[in-house]
Amino acid sequence: MGAIITLCILGILLLYLGLFKMNKALLPVALVGLLVALGFTLSAWNTDAAPLYNGMVVFDRYALSFSALCIVVTALILLLSKEYFRNISEHIAEYYCLIIFSLTGALLVNAYHNFAMLFVGIEIMSVALYILVGIRKSDFASNEAALKYFLMGAFSTGFLLFGITLMYGASGTFDLGALRNYVTSAETVSPLFYGGVLLMLCGLCFKVGVAPFHFWTPDVYDGAPILITSFMSTVVKIASFVGFLRLFSTALVPLDAFWTPVLLTIVIITLFVGNASALLQSSFKRMMAYSSISHAGYMLFAIVVIGENSVPSIFVYATAYALASVIAFAALILVKRMSGSDQFESFNGLAKRAPWLAFALTIAMLSLAGIPLTAGFIGKFMMFNNVMGSYNVTLLVLAAINAAVAVYYYLHVVVCMYFKNAEGAHAGHTTMMPAPINYKVVLGVAAVLTIVLGVYPDLLLVLFGG
Amino acid sequence: MEAFILEKLILVAIVFTISLVIAMYSTLAERKVAGFMQDRYGPNRAGIGGILQPLCDGGKFFFKEEIIPAGAHKVLFVVGPTLAIITACISSAVIPWGQTLTIGGREVVLQVADINVGVLYIFGVVALGVYGIMIGGWASNNKFSLMGAIRAASQSISYEIGMGLSIIALLMVTGTLSMGEIVAQQSGFVNWNIWVQPLGFLIFMTCAFAECNRVPFDLPECETELVGGYHTEYSSMKLGLYMFSEYINMFVSSALMAALYFGGYNFPFMYELGLSQNWITIIGVLVFFLKIFGFIFFFMWIRWTLPRFRYDQLMNLGWKMLIPLAIANIVLTGVITIIKDTYF
Amino acid sequence: MENIVSNIQGIPLNHYIIFCSLIFAIGVTGVLIRRNVIIIMMSIELMLNAVNLLLAAFSAYRGDASGQVFVFFIMALAAAEVAVGLAIIIMVYRNTKSVDIESLSKLRW
Amino acid sequence: MNNLFILLLVPIVSAIVLCFVKNAGIAKWLALAASLLEIGLSVPFLCAFTPDASVQFEQGWTWIASLGIQFHIGIDGISLPLVLLTNGLVPLIVLSSFGKSYKGNFFALVSFMQAGLLLVFMALDGFTFYVGWEAALIPIYFICALWGGGDRIRINLKFFIYTFFGSLLMLVALVFLYNQGDTRSLEWDTLVALQLPESTQRWIFWAFFLAFAIKIPIFPFHTWQPDTYTHAPAAGTMLLAGIMLKMGVYGLIRWLLPIAPFGVLAYSNVIMVLCVIGIVYASVIAFKQQDAKRLVAYSSIAHVGLISAGVISWHEEGLQGAIIQMVNHGLSVVGLFFIIDILQERTGSRNLSDLGGLAHRMPRLAAMFLIILMGAVGLPLTNGFIGEFLLLKGLFDYNLWYAAVGGLTLILGAVYMLRFYQKAMLGPSQERYIVADIRGHEVAVLAVIVFFTLFLGVWPMAVLHLSEASVTNLLNQIKF
Amino acid sequence: MESVNLSSTPVDYIPILIQLGVAVSFGVLTIIGTHLIGPKVRTENKLGAFESGVQVIGNARQRFSIKYFLVAILFVIFDVEVIFMYPWAVNFREFGVEGLIEMFIFMGFLLLGFIYVIKKRALDWD
Known part of the structure; x- marks a missing residue:
């Protein structure tokens, strides 16, 4: 809880720093605040995890680990923001503040134990993002993305709420624990409850952006400023998944015969739609958007087959995915700053101009593709393992096919960087303008972490008492 | 059940008539007060001392030509004033006019509806009031009207926050809605809320002035700038309805202030004088109306005393003065109440 | 409170459920078929209000206040959402001079 | 001193160091030194190896404790020849690139790949094996795509995705196996002891087989191979053909046979047919080739077809033949590709119709070429002979007809290889080429290859006695 | 205080409906009445928009200052926050000191937002 309170105060503090024209202090203060929040999160690690505040939130290890991940990823993203926001607009403090608030919402979603907190968390997270997506006020794409995100977000919230309502109508509670009691003890679960589960599934699928509820994702990810896209596709996505998993693993497991087929269908559609669409993209950013859809499909594996391994596997997968995404988007920011485009072509010849950047991006892509010795592989292995636990061989083979397809578009950017030469205006540049130090730090940290986790994943897994 | 409905029907009819009559005569009173303040007579031709003047005005409203401008949205143009008068008329439903009156063994409560969320009801209805103005102003397709309508909306929502906050302090004292x-x-007499909530009352009163679009907050219709504002294009009884609703609003807010802060029908020594219940009730009603008239007079007094605000002053007063003050009032009330409960 | 509960319970629960589902469905349909952004937003509000109503009904039936508290949360956050949404729509309108969803076609799905 | 992990560590360290070396001159010497050090380090293993069935020099650490995954390496008679082959060929490949001006990153990739290959050959844990398997793929992809020619991007992407898809299937199978049994483990011992039901073994077989078959490549899965070989840089081709395809064969022997014996049994006829078709088909195609590199590429398909058939034949001779032939094929194919590279460098073409009559201008090359060629064809007293003989013997024991058709490989191989030699070296001399004979590092590389070609031809037991016990043990281990 | 009548039945709302009915009929009847009684002489000038006698230029339904919009948004937010206080205020004594502190924290955040809005000059009309 300390983390959430810290972040609330931090957000307001940032807002007021901006008010008093202390823009230079924004980033350091934000990072220190995140550090404090991380400290709170980690210090609660060994305490008893009982639901707090009348069962509203629970800070078990599950919540804490994901909270820590979200905080770390946010810190990495904020490190990238130094010049980024300044180029967009003068309201820098507000953006920091909104990101922090969004993170607060994410933490709340991580730790909810009552639907009220799930709803509040999701809303805090999303409402802040609606604004962030549209921070390029005069950029039409950004406007459009903001509007679409807003409409879709609000729409899906409606589904989520109706689902919650029906479940409440059937069980008379919003509390996850009580809900579980209801599901396990009631002789016949009311049909209302089933309807509620379905609607909630729809709502949550909208939020995490899996097919067939994914159609907003590419547009929004594409239209939003890159930094915000990276935040959305990492922290927000992870938090939504955590909320998703918590609901199903805590309360709805006994009903798995009902929702597993539904979810299974969704997973398969997601994998194919995400991959097939990503294959066709000519823009790196859009490719990342679609790839995030297919990764959402992989992460759903952990929910389709809920078991003791679900949490660690989704955690490792999410970590790998988040790190790789941060690298990818950081690289994209740098490349776009130079070439003004987020097409694959602008990556041409990057290996010559900025070898280390290209190297880091290659690691990220390999990690996303799930090649061994990167964190992505461990995530994929654990996910596969998870599914295999219930002998879903067919699903696994489909996943393997998709993973092979995915390699194609992940390597596309590697191909551009290493094997193609820059043409046109940038051909003359033998070196790119050097990346700012903060980018170097972020890229370095993320790349090293990706490799280290790929080589020695026990660093993370030990958290879950393996 | 039938008796209950009949009783309420009669009560509603009486309340309705009274509020209409008071609204009508407020126009006369206003002019009389103006005359008094400006050292002149005011209307004095129709009837003795102009007593029939409102009737003449009403008649004139009816017989004037009604004009619906060519560019106006026909339906909304008519809906606007209707909505305004409806909301004005129904807000008085929860005001207790007096205690129970025993007529032929039947106890009659002099309140149309005693619902447990009365305060919220009033707020809800008052908030609706702005729709009438907004719709009418927009439907007119006139720049002045639109201006007035927007100002009205903006002003009324701004002061609604202050009003709500000031009421919260009152609710903390009363513990009921x-x-x-x-x-x-x-x-x-000593139990009147004004003694514990003076600041709250001031805020509430100011906001009530603004909600009623009364001077010094009558920017939506200031004739010197906006030529009547939202009702520039209105004529005949539709204009009349707007004016009616405004005066009824004034009446209701006076009643509200009297009821919330000045004890309503309560008067000093009401139980000590040994009067029978019916007498207490009747005197109470009279006292209540006396208080209401006092407030209505106050409204008019202010009108002819203070100049109109500028728009920025209006917004500044609402947002930067009243809201912080109201919050401070809540804090003060809370702290004092807690201290009082704990230590005394 | 008992009184109001018994009165609400006078109406079968199914009626509330069907009624609210209908409103919700109307909202969903509105979102899906209307092209004016403002109307879409209003449809979304309609969905939320269907939820509110149903929550209140359930809450009354179960004599459990938590449903009504939830309604508070929904209202508050819906307000925040609307505030942001309106701002976004204004921003879009300033750039495109239109509130038609069809005009948003720069990004293609 | 016999620490296998150090053997792995040396190439990794050298790869990291080489990453930072910009100077081409320093880089190549550094790379050579590292690979020679690696040989030096592997010789003690050969000496200390006792040729019995046991797994030796074992080393194991817990890798991912919570998943029960080990980092487990060790060597037995089957892997030792391949480890030695890898370590032996890498310096040759490095040396063969001395003529080019590769920078440190090239050699870094080669070293990194060497580490991956070694890991594959040493792995005794499925996870370790898979990691090595993929780790070897990344550098070769970069080597081929960065320094290759032709439509390298498309070709190599195809190669990568093709093989990656195969390995994903293997991953699926591994994950499945991981979930079998009482303890979660991917240890080789555990997996072999699983005794899965036959129906399960059947699909496990296909999952593994596809991964290996694509890598080897066996007939219908070979389509990536000729293009990739042709357009890769010489060193890349050598790595691919010389060592990497052995990963597949090794996988068949090490993992497929013991884990899914019933699967092998059930489908061995199918596989055999595929192998045999591959042999004939590739030989015929090779005969029609004008591009020398393509010719050798197809010949390679034919050879590995025979090797795979030998493995599948399930006889000691077949397996022994497969092992020695892997070594032989590695040697000869590296030599052949190097020779082609030399020819191309000198003449600017590797098209057979452009070449001719080079023998008298390059006598040393011609001689060495001939010996290596003989080895590839499988003439007695060269290394290829004993390998092919054993393979055919195994095949013969399995089924006469397969052996008969498989035997064509000898005849057809002789035909297209000799045609190659004749077109390139003999015949009317093309006056427009001013070519110098081989020298320096070229001689060194070829001389080593020639030496081993003859050495193994004379004394094949050098390899065979290493693996004999292990192969027998493997065959005994498999219970039907 | 003992006789606090917390219950309210739908019957209590019937008088309100009655009053609503009366009000609606009054409004509608008046409108219809004037429509029937008043004279109708339409001229173009009379039906045009009134702009103090000046020639009408353009449509009246045009964009207006963003400030009004800002006020509207702020109202929506603050008014909803105020709603949260009603239940608290009514039951204020039951919640005691703890409830008071909690609400003060809530109001503190509200106030911080409010100060931010003022500092950002969102409420300044120039």
Whole structure:
């Protein structure tokens, strides 16, 4: 809880720093605040995890680990923001503040134990993002993305709420624990409850952006400023998944015969739609958007087959995915700053101009593709393992096919960087303008972490008492 | 059940008539007060001392030509004033006019409806009031009207926050949302809420002025700038309805202030004089109306005393003065109440 | 409270459920078929209000206040959402001079 | 001193160091030194190895404790020849690139790949094996795509995705196996002891087989191979053909046979047919080739077809033949590709119709070429002979007809290889080429290859006695 | 205080409906009445928009200052926050000191937002 309170105060503090024209202090203060929040999160690690505040939130290890991940990823993203926001607009403090608030919402979603907190968390997270997506006020794409995100977000919230309502109508509670009691003890679960589960599934699928509820994702990810896209596709996505998993693993497991087929269908559609669409993209950013859809499909594996391994596997997968995404988007920011485009072509010849950047991006892509010795592989292995636990061989083979397809578009950017030469205006540049130090730090940290986790994943897994 | 409905029907009819009559005569009173303040007579031709003047005005409204401008949205143009008068008329439903009156063995409560969320009801209805103005102003397709309508909307929502916050402090004292309860608690004289909520009352009153679009907050219709504002294009009885609704609003807010802060029908020594219940009730009603008239007079007094605000002053007063003050009032009330409860 | 509960319970629960589902469905349909952004937003509000109503009904039936508290949360956050949404729509309108969803076609799905 | 992990560590360290070396001159010497050090380090293993069935020099650490995954390496008679082959060929490949001006990153990739290959050959844990398997793929992809020619991007992407898809299937199978049994483990011992039901073994077989078959490549899965070989840089081709395809064969022997014996049994006829078709088909195609590199590429398909058939034949001779032939094929194919590279460098073409009559201008090359060629064809007293003989013997024991058709490989191989030699070296001399004979590092590389070609031809037991016990043990281990 | 009548039945709302009915009929009847009684002489000038006698230029339904919009948004937010206080205020004594502190924290955040809005000059009309 300390983390959430810290972040609330931090957000307001940032807002007021901006008010008093202390823009230079924004980033350091934000990072220190995140550090404090991380400290709170980690210090609660060994305490008893009982639901707090009348069962509203629970800070078990599950919540804490994901909270820590979200905080770390946010810190990495904020490190990238130094010049980024300044180029967009003068309201820098507000953006920091909104990101922090969004993170607060994410933490709340991580730790909810009552639907009220799930709803509040999701809303805090999303409402802040609606604004962030549209921070390029005069950029039409950004406007459009903001509007679409807003409409879709609000729409899906409606589904989520109706689902919650029906479940409440059937069980008379919003509390996850009580809900579980209801599901396990009631002789016949009311049909209302089933309807509620379905609607909630729809709502949550909208939020995490899996097919067939994914159609907003590419547009929004594409239209939003890159930094915000990276935040959305990492922290927000992870938090939504955590909320998703918590609901199903805590309360709805006994009903798995009902929702597993539904979810299974969704997973398969997601994998194919995400991959097939990503294959066709000519823009790196859009490719990342679609790839995030297919990764959402992989992460759903952990929910389709809920078991003791679900949490660690989704955690490792999410970590790998988040790190790789941060690298990818950081690289994209740098490349776009130079070439003004987020097409694959602008990556041409990057290996010559900025070898280390290209190297880091290659690691990220390999990690996303799930090649061994990167964190992505461990995530994929654990996910596969998870599914295999219930002998879903067919699903696994489909996943393997998709993973092979995915390699194609992940390597596309590697191909551009290493094997193609820059043409046109940038051909003359033998070196790119050097990346700012903060980018170097972020890229370095993320790349090293990706490799280290790929080589020695026990660093993370030990958290879950393996 | 039938008796209950009949009783309420009669009560509604009486309340309705009274509010209409008061609204009508407020116009006369206004002019008379103006005359008094400006050292002149005011209307004095129709009837003795101009007593028939409102009737003449009303008649004139009816017989004037009604004009619906060519560019106006026909339906909304008519809906606007209708909505305004409806909301004005129904807000008085929860005000307790007096205690129970025993007529032929039947106890009649002099309150149309004693619902447990009376205060919220009033707020809800008052908030609706702005729609009438907004719709009418927009439908007119006139720049002045639109201007006036927007100003009205903006002003009324701004002051609604202050009003809500000031009421919260009052609710902390009363512990109930029922109008009947609130007034019943203020029996006698020392129990009046004004003694514990003076600041709240001031805020509430200011906001009430603004909600009624009365001078000094009558920017939506200031004739010197906006030529009547939202009702520039209105004529005949539709204009009349707007004016009616405004005066009824004034009447209702006066009643509200009297009921919430000045004890409503309660008067000093009401139980000590040994009067029978019916007499207490009748005197109470008279006292209540006396208080209402006092407030209406106050409204008019202010009108002819203070100049109109500028728009920025208006917004500044609402947002930067009243809201912080109201919050401070809540904090103060909370702290004092807690201290009082704990230590005394 | 008992009184109001018994009165609400006078109406079968199914009626509330069907009624609210209908409103919700109307909202969903509105979102899906209307092209004016403002109307879409209003449809979304309609969905939320269907939820509110149903929550209140359930809450009354179960004599459990938590449903009504939830309604508070929904209202508050819906307000925040609307505030942001309106701002976004204004921003879009300033750039495109239109509130038609069809005009948003720069990004293609 | 016999620490296998150090053997792995040396190439990794050298790869990291080489990453930072910009100077081409320093880089190549550094790379050579590292690979020679690696040989030096592997010789003690050969000496200390006792040729019995046991797994030796074992080393194991817990890798991912919570998943029960080990980092487990060790060597037995089957892997030792391949480890030695890898370590032996890498310096040759490095040396063969001395003529080019590769920078440190090239050699870094080669070293990294060497580490991956070694890991594959040493792995005794499925996870370790898979990691090595993929780790070897990344550098070769970069080597081929960065320094290759032709439509390298498309070709190599195809190669990568093709093989990656195969390995994903293997991953699926591994994950499945991981979930079998009482303890979660991917240890080789555990997996072999699983005794899965036959129906399960059947699909496990296909999952593994596809991964290996694509890598080897066996007939219908070979389509990536000729293009990739042709357009890769010489060193890349050598790595691919010389060592990497052995990963597949090794996988068949090490993992497929013991884990899914019933699967092998059930489908061995199918596989055999595929192998045999591959042999004939590739030989015929090779005969029609004008591009020398393509010719050798197809010949390679034919050879590995025979090797795979030998493995599948399930006889000691077949397996022994497969092992020695892997070594032989590695040697000869590296030599051949190097020779082609030399020819191309000198003449600017590797098209057979452009070449001719080079023998008298390059006598040393011609001689060495001939010996290596003989080895590839499988003439007695060269290394290829004993390998092919054993393979055919195994095949013969399995089924006469397969052996008969498989035997064509000898005849057809002789035909297209000799045609190659004749077109390139003999015949009317093309006056427009001013070519110098081989020298320096070229001689060194070829001389080593020639030496081993003859050495193994004379004394094949050098390899065979290493693996004999292990192969027998493997065959005994498999219970039907 | 003992006789606090917290219950409210739908019957209590019937008088309100009655009053609503009366009000609606009054409004509608008046409108219809004037429509029937008043004279109708339409001229173009009379039906045009009134702009103090000046020639009408353009449509009246045009964009207006963003400030009004800002006020509207702020109202929506603050008014909803105020709603949260009603239940608290009514039951204020039961919640005691703890409730008071909690609400003060809530109001503190509200106030911080409010100060931010003022500092950002969102409410300044120039």
